[in-house]
Amino acid sequence: AQSVTQPDIHITVSEGASLELRCNYSYGATPYLFWYVQSPGQGLQLLLKYFSGDTLVQGIKGFEAEFKRSQSSFNLRKPSVHWSDAAEYFCAVVPKAAGNKLTFGGGTRVLVKP
């Protein structure tokens, strides 16, 4: 079945440490890939997206993501987290040639320790 999986429900990281959030997808063809961030009680903000080309994608707020076709993964990274990065992060996909409907993973909540 087609799906998007974020294996980690919660991640706690110290301020200044690196962060990596995992995302795996299961689709016949590589879909369009997105990462969104949501602060509590707020809407979603796009961090970055991958359509094709360079497999390392740069986004806003110092985030980057790497697409690995062989692993069906699109992991999000940040070299040094700030307290303001505490939020929930969602990986999402849009299957190509299937309209423009996002399918979301379950989300990963990031807590930042001082």
Added chain:
Amino acid sequence: DGGITQSPKYLFRKEGQNVTLSCEQNLNHDAMYWYRQDPGQGLRLIYYSQIVNDFQKGDIAEGYSVSREKKESFPLTVTSAQKNPTAFYLCASSMGHSGNTIYFGEGSWLTVV
């Protein structure tokens, strides 16, 4: 400023009542969407519309209805048939073509009392 406006931010409804959530966008986007988010969970698609006067059911359309009479507006009605309507509702829009970025509003909290 361009964006997506949802109202109201907080809404309380008695059981058995219908309620309508408003969503307006001034981004000139063709497509609009409604998602539902339950605590600690991802978002699930309720309805979407790619053009005016046309809309399709998403994954969890039962108990909901929509209309798309104007390009900039896509209201969602939560009917009394929706068994568990308490949730956070997010409206979104995009240019419509596959792969275009989807932008979200700030959301509406609906609580059934």
